[in-house]
Each structure stands twice: as C-alpha cells, then as structure tokens.
Amino acid sequence: MKQDLYRAVYCSRISIHGPPRRIADELRTILKVSRRNNARDDLSGALLFANQCFAQALEGPRAALERCFERIQNDPRHADVTVLEFGPTATREFPKWSMAFAGDPSPEANDPLAFVVFEGAFARAREQAGSAVLGLLHGLVRREEAWALA
Amino acid sequence: MPLASPHAPPRTGETAAITRAGAQSKHKAAANHKAKRSPAPVTGGAREESALRDAIRGLEEGMVVLDPDLRLVLCNQSARRQLGWAGAPPRRGLALARLLARAGALEAAERAMIETRCRALLATAAGAPQPEKLTLGDLSLRLHRLAGFGVAIFLPTGASEGEAALRDPLTGLGNRRAFQAALTAALARPDGEVALILLDLDRFKHVNDSFGHPVGDALLRLVAERLRTSLRAADTLVRLGGDEFAILLPRADGAEALAERLVDLVSRPYLVEGHLANIGASIGIARAPMDAREAGLLLRRADLALYAAKAAGRQQFALFQPEMDARAQARQALETDLRRAVALGQFQLHYQPLVAVPAGNIIGFEALLRWQNPARGMVSPAEFIPLAEEIGLIVPIGEWVLRQACRTAASWSEAVLVAVNVSAVQFTDGARLLRAVDEALASSGLPGARLELEITESVLLRDAAETLAILHALHARGVRIAMDDFGTGYSSLSQLRSFPFDKIKIDRSFIHEVEAQTDGQAVVRAVAALGTSLGITVTVEGVETEAQAAFVAASGGHEMQGYLISRPVPADAVPALLARPHTTPKRQTTG
Ligand SMILES: Cc1cc2nc3c(=O)[nH]c(=O)nc-3n(C[C@H](O)[C@H](O)[C@H](O)COP(=O)(O)O)c2cc1C
Numbered sequence: 001m002k003q004d005l006y007r008a009v010y011c012s013r014i015s016i017h018g019p020p021r022r023i024a025d026e027l028r029t030i031l032k033v034s035r036r037n038n039a040r041d042d043l044s045g046a047l048l049f050a051n052q053c054f055a056q057a058l059e060g061p062r063a064a065l066e067r068c069f070e071r072i073q074n075d076p077r078h079a080d081v082t083v084l085e086f087g088p089t090a091t092r093e094f095p096k097w098s099m100a101f102a103g104d105p106s107p108e109a110n111d112p113l114a115f116v117v118f119e120g121a122f123a124r125a126r127e128q129a130g131s132a133v134l135g136l137l138h139g140l141v142r143r144e145e146a147w148a149l150a
Numbered sequence: 151m152p153l154a155s156p157h158a159p160p161r162t163g164e165t166a167a168i169t170r171a172g173a174q175s176k177h178k179a180a181a182n183h184k185a186k187r188s189p190a191p192v193t194g195g196a197r198e199e200s201a202l203r204d205a206i207r208g209l210e211e212g213m214v215v216l217d218p219d220l221r222l223v224l225c226n227q228s229a230r231r232q233l234g235w236a237g238a239p240p241r242r243g244l245a246l247a248r249l250l251a252r253a254g255a256l257e258a259a260e261r262a263m264i265e266t267r268c269r270a271l272l273a274t275a276a277g278a279p280q281p282e283k284l285t286l287g288d289l290s291l292r293l294h295r296l297a298g299f300g301v302a303i304f305l306p307t308g309a310s311e312g313e314a315a316l317r318d319p320l321t322g323l324g325n326r327r328a329f330q331a332a333l334t335a336a337l338a339r340p341d342g343e344v345a346l347i348l349l350d351l352d353r354f355k356h357v358n359d360s361f362g363h364p365v366g367d368a369l370l371r372l373v374a375e376r377l378r379t380s381l382r383a384a385d386t387l388v389r390l391g392g393d394e395f396a397i398l399l400p401r402a403d404g405a406e407a408l409a410e411r412l413v414d415l416v417s418r419p420y421l422v423e424g425h426l427a428n429i430g431a432s433i434g435i436a437r438a439p440m441d442a443r444e445a446g447l448l449l450r451r452a453d454l455a456l457y458a459a460k461a462a463g464r465q466q467f468a469l470f471q472p473e474m475d476a477r478a479q480a481r482q483a484l485e486t487d488l489r490r491a492v493a494l495g496q497f498q499l500h501y502q503p504l505v506a507v508p509a510g511n512i513i514g515f516e517a518l519l520r521w522q523n524p525a526r527g528m529v530s531p532a533e534f535i536p537l538a539e540e541i542g543l544i545v546p547i548g549e550w551v552l553r554q555a556c557r558t559a560a561s562w563s564e565a566v567l568v569a570v571n572v573s574a575v576q577f578t579d580g581a582r583l584l585r586a587v588d589e590a591l592a593s594s595g596l597p598g599a600r601l602e603l604e605i606t607e608s609v610l611l612r613d614a615a616e617t618l619a620i621l622h623a624l625h626a627r628g629v630r631i632a633m634d635d636f637g638t639g640y641s642s643l644s645q646l647r648s649f650p651f652d653k654i655k656i657d658r659s660f661i662h663e664v665e666a667q668t669d670g671q672a673v674v675r676a677v678a679a680l681g682t683s684l685g686i687t688v689t690v691e692g693v694e695t696e697a698q699a700a701f702v703a704a705s706g707g708h709e710m711q712g713y714l715i716s717r718p719v720p721a722d723a724v725p726a727l728l729a730r731p732h733t734t735p736k737r738q739t740t741g
Contacts, residue, residue, distance in 0.1 A: 079418075
C-alpha cells in the first residue's frame with residue numbers, strides 16, 4: 001500500500017467571475033466537497049488561493065488520486081491547469097488534512113510570495129516550480145492552520 | 151466559460167441511444183414509466199394489449215409489428231436503434247415504406263427488399279409456420295407472419311451483430327457504424343439540421359509510444375469520459391477509431407461554443423496510470439444543411455475543417471469554409487504534379503557557398519532543391535516540401551538529392567563540403583537513409599567526410615535512442631551532421647550536447663534582427679560561444695549586409711552563408727565561384 005502513495009501538485013487560474021463574496025462562497029463549497037470526498041478516498045492535501053490562482057497538492061493512493069484529479073479537471077471553475085509534479089512519494093506532506101486551505105478570496109489580497117511562485121509555475125521551469133509550490137503550501141499550512149477558511 | 155458544471159441531464163430522450171453504454175436499462179425504465187402514466191385502459195383485452203406492449207418495448211431484441219396493411223403497430227427501442235431511426239418514436243399507423251425511408255441504417259435496396267418480403271409474406275396463407283430469414287449486410291432479420299394479423303419483424307441483437315457491433319469496446323461509445331447510421335438518420339429528418347464535429351487528439355501517438363498501449367487505452371477512456379460529460383442526451387458521441395472521435399448535434403448552432411469548450415477540456419492534463427499526459431485536441435466542424443446535405447460530403451467537409459485546424463497549429467477548432475474545398479483541390483493538383491515531377495526528373499539542385507569567418511574562403515556548398523514545373527514555373531520548396539513530407543514522396547526526392555549532390559561535388563576542383571538537407575521523415579526509416587547515403591557516396595566516389603547532412607530540430611522530437619543510433623552510424627561513415635535553422639523550433643541548448651552535432655546553423659531570422667534589436671545579437675553571441683566551447687562549428691545563415699558580416703566576425707561565428715556572399719547558383723556556376731578570390735568583406739579583415 002505504501003508504494004502506491006502518489007502526490008500531484010498543480011496550479012490553475014480561477015474562472016469564477018463575480019464579487020469576492022461569490023468567490024468566497026464557491027471556495028467554501030469546493031472545500032466542503034473536497035474534504036468530504038478526500039476523507040472518504042483516503043486523500044490528503046492543501047489548497048492555496050491567491051492572485052486569482054489556485055495551487056493544490058493532493059496525495060494518496062494512486063487510483064483514487066487519479067480519479068479525483070479527473071473530477072477536478074472537469075471543473076469549469078478553473079482553467080489553465082499546469083501540473084508541476086506527479087509521482088510516487090514515500091510520505092504524505094499533509095497527513096492531517098483532507099484539504100488544508102490558505103488564501104484570501106478578495107482580489108486585492110496579493111500574497112507577494114505566491115505571486116512569485118505562480119509566475120514561475122506558469123512559465124517554463126516546472127521541476128523547480130513543483131517543489132517551490134509544495135514548499136509554499138507547506139509553509140502556509142503551518143502558518144495558517146489556525147485561520148484556514150471554512 | 152459557463153459557471154454551471156457541464157450538464158448531463160437524465161437521458162429521457164428516445165434519440166441517440168445508439169451510442170450510449172447502459173442506456174438500455176434507462177430506456178426500459180422510461181418506457182415503463184410512460185406506460186404507467188398513460189390513461190389506463192381497463193377492459194380485459196386492452197389491459198392485455200398494454201401489458202404486451204410493455205413487454206415488447208423492454209425486449210432486448212428489436213421488434214416491429216405491422217398490421218395487415220403493413221402499417222406500424224409498434225416498433226420498440228432496440229429496433230429503432232438498429233434501423234438507425236432518429237428522433238421521436240414513429241407514430242402508430244405509419245406506413246412501412248415511410249418507416250423504412252427514415253431508417254438511416256438501411257440502403258435503398260435493403261428497404262425495398264424488406265418491403266417486398268413483407269408483402270410476399272402477407273400473401274401466403276395465414277399462419278405460415280416458418281419465420282423467414284433476411285440478411286442485409288450485418289443486419290439480420292426474421293420475418294413472421296402473425297396468424298390473423300400482419301407481420302412481425304425481429305432484429306436480433308447477438309454478440310457479433312446489433313448492439314455489440316455498434317459499440318467501441320474500449321470506450322463503450324458507439325463506433326463508426328453506429329455513427330454512420332445516426333448521421334444518415336439525422337440527415338433524413340425533415341429539417342435535416344446537423345452539426346458534425348470531428349475531434350482528433352494531438353500528440354496521442356507520443357503518449358502511446360512513450361508510456362505503452364495500456365496507458366494509451368486508459369487515456370482514451372478518460373478522453374471519452376470528458377467528452378461524454380460535456381454533451382447533452384440528444385447528442386451522439388462515437389469513437390471512429392484510433393484517437394478520432396465524432397459528435398453529432400441535432401442542431402447546427404451551438405457547435406462552435408461546444409467545440410471551444412471541448413478543445414479546452416480535452417487539452418487539460420491527465421494523470422493516468424501513474425503518468426502525466428499532456429495532449430491536445432483539434433476539431434473540425436461541418437454543418438448540415440448549409441455545408442452539405444449528404445452524409446459523405448458532410449464528413450469530407452468536416453475532415454477538411456479538421457485538417458485546417460491542425461494546419462493552423464492544432465489545439466483549436468475550425469468551421470468548414472467553402473475555400474477549403476478549393477484549397478483541397480489545389481493541394482490535390484499539386485500532389486499530382488509533384489508525383490509527375492519525381493517521375494520526370496523535373497528537379498534541379500542549386501548550390502549556395504558557405505565561407506569561413508574571417509578568412510572568407512569557401513568551405514562548402516549547401517545543395518538546395520529547385521522544382522521547375524512547365525505550367526507553374528519555379529515552385530518554392532516551402533510550398534512543395536511539406537506536401538512531399540506528408541505524402542512520403544520526400545523519401546525518393548531526398549534520395550535523388552543525395553545522389554545528385556554527391557555526384558556534382560565529386561567533380562569540383564576543390565575538396566570542399568557539400569551539405570544536403572535531410573527531412574525528419576527520412577529518419578523514420580533509418581536503414582533506408584543509411585543505404586541511400588552509402589549508395590550516393592559509393593556511386594560518386596565522394597569521401598564521406600565531404601558530405602554534411604543538415605537536419606532540423608523536428609528530427610530530435612522523434613525517438614531519441616533511434617535517432618542517436620542513426621546519427622552515430624552516419625558519423626561512422628565520416629559524414630558530418632549539422633543542426634539547421636537553429637532557434638526556430640523546439641531545440642534546447644541541452645540537446646546540442648546529447649546529440650553528436652558537428653555544426654549549428656543559426657536561423658536567418660536572428661541575423662536579420664541584429665541591426666534592429668539586440669535580441670538577435672545576444673543569441674548569435676551566446677550560440678557562438680557555446681559552440682566554441684563544445685567544439686561545434688557555428689554557421690550564421692542569411693547574411694545580407696556588410697554590417698551583419700562584421701557582426702558575425704565580432705561575435706565569434708565560424709562560418710556564414712547568405713546573399714552577401716552569393717545567391718544559390720546552378721551547378722555549372724560553381725567552378726567560377728570556387729575560382730573567385732576570397733569574398734571577405736572589407737571591414738571584417740580590418741576588425
Ligand atoms: C481548485 C479546485 C480544487 C478542487 N479540489 C478537490 C479535491 O481535492 N477533492 C475533490 O473531491 N474535489 C475537488 N474539487 C471539486 C471537484 O472539481 C468536483 O467538483 C467534485 O469533486 C465533485 O464532487 P461530487 O461528485 O461529490 O459532487 C476541486 C475543485 C477546484 C476548482
């Protein structure tokens with residue numbers, strides 16, 4: 001079972017249009033559904049929303065992870081998905097979280113660190129971007145476990 | 151992009167069931183549901199009839215019941231599907247001829263045959279005991295004379311016929327046959343309005359080759375699922391084969407919006423069997439009745455649109471435009487002429503010198519293909535080479551070029567290089583390419599070391615191990631390898647190290663930028679420095695002015711080529727060029 005543990009890290013751009021309230025509502029729904037589904041499917045991970053972009057790390061048994069990713073791909077609430085990393089992993093980075101969340105849905109809230117990472121991620125350098133995003137998520141989750149939305 | 155999630159309303163429609171796995175049981179449920187709601191007849195006979203109807207509706211086997219006038223009593227869902235009936239179920243009382251006329255799965259002769267046989271059966275004494283068998287292509291029917299009544303037609307669904315024969319086993323979608331039936335049926339509807347969407351995956355072969363067929367198959371299933379979830383119940387989705395899908399929409403408008411969504415959706419990344427797969431989708435659309443009214447023509451036109459979408463760079467959709475027909479015809483004519491040119495030997499080689507920097511002496515000539523057609527005049531290689539590559543003619547043309555260039559070079563007074571362009575297509579059969587090189591060298595007597603092969607970056611997109619093996623085999627013959635048009639394609643500097651290049655030719659676009667901007671300068675300088683450190687000769691193409699030549703010298707380039715030195719010249723003008731004093735531009739010698 002251990003060797004079947006995989007992790008995917010990707011980022012994407014949000015395609016929900018509307019006031020911050022509307023976006024916050026959608027995010028809350030996404031999180032609620034994600035947490036329910038991921039707990040059921042033994043998946044864990046973290047989701048960041050900043051600068052109108054998502055970054056997500058998802059980890060768990062390969063088949064469940066691939067199925068979940070496929071559902072996420074079919075989701076019209078985001079676009080321009082770029083996979084930064086996908087492969088087997090020995091350990092979970094977010095064992096405690098069915099889906100940790102960090103972010104602020106208001107468009108003015110630009111996290112400068114996230115900005116730098118997203119810029120890099122959508123450009124070429126994928127190998128580095130994967131671990132950079134993962135590191136960023138990790139830091140944010142630790143820092144913000146207290147105030148995570150929803 | 152719409153916010154609502156892709157809609158997939160419950161499939162209550164009677165149409166399009168042809169293509170959908172698992173639709174059968176839902177249709178049964180729908181039929182039962184309807185039967186319950188219809189005003190219930192209470193009398194004994196009526197109740198029996200209604201129960202019988204329900205039973206027949208739910209049959210897996212197709213069944214059509216006709217009264218003694220050959221008017222329809224009942225035609226169940228399975229029969230409609232097999233006959234290629236689209237739209238609402240046929241009315242009771244519909245004449246058999248009319249029913250058959252709208253059965254898209256049948257040819258005219260087959261329709262006539264069924265009707266004739268039914269009439270013949272009616273004429274037999276009531277209660278003819280044996281069912282009559284009738285085989286039409288892969289459709290097999292049984293005709294029963296019903297005692298005291300009309301005729302029943304059964305359409306069995308066996309493993310090799312009916313249902314299974316209409317299904318693509320890999321994805322569970324309909325197959326090409328189901329598609330043809332659905333298309334014919336849709337076109338036969340009174341409005342005849344249809345949008346036909348052809349979808350081809352980009353780079354699927356690459357995924358299949360690098361991760362293996364099981365991964366490719368799993369990927370096709372995911373693609374099918376993404377497509378399926380974005381369609382409506384009345385749309386028909388089939389896999390035509392390979393990585394080709396087709397969608398029929400029962401209306402012409404809305405096709406573009408859907409195509410745009412599908413290109414986006416299918417082109418999103420996939421995680422499949424532990425691999426990350428990035429593929430794209432190209433789409434061609436043709437609409438009836440505006441683009442064509444007949445199935446074959448509609449399909450061809452959608453195909454032309456698909457071709458245009460791919461030619462425009464893939465991962466997009468294109469609507470059929472009347473010009474595409476003209477373009478296809480022009481292409482066809484060009485192909486005919488090109489084949490004739492190969493047979494008649496209408497090609498010529500011109501030679502353009504490459505000179506050393508800064509000495510200015512000619513170190514070789516690049517052989518350039520010219521096609522002089524009696525009617526077309528001089529045809530540009532940019533026009534005919536892509537076509538020749540597509541239809542495979544590039545292989546014999548390339549072999550002729552090799553032979554001719556080696557023979558000509560062997561006659562030159564100086565032992566300079568001759569450079570020949572080799573197409574990526576020629577690399578798909580490495581053994582044949584090596585044979586052609588050997589024959590060209592042997593028959594001309596030219597030493598391998600005087601032959602240089604110029605390849606483009608697209609060669610490197612192929613199987614790396616195989617390409618490397620071919621390049622090493624060429625090296626073993628003393629033949630030199632040049633990377634042509636460097637900087638225009640996908641090549642990266644790291645590839646320069648993984649492949650055994652003797653030379654890099656920097657694309658002409660960079661030197662043209664030199665005078666205007668600094669980007670070109672930086673590229674030329676960087677590549678020259680890199681080439682020098684890797685021991686690779688760096689040639690700058692397209693040098694047209696003294697200033698550009700001076701820049702090449704200043705930035706450390708080793709060779710140059712361009713109109714400043716000489717245009718490409720016919721073979722008989724080469725000796726004069728070789729005899730001419732060195733063409734070093736003035737400023738260069740001083741600098
Ligand atoms: C950025 C983003 C991240 C998401 N992450 C997850 C996730 O981790 N798990 C999940 O089940 N759904 C996730 N979703 C939601 C899925 O796209 C989809 O709506 C959901 O899985 C459907 O679940 P249901 O079939 O239970 O309704 C995400 C959606 C977005 C836009």
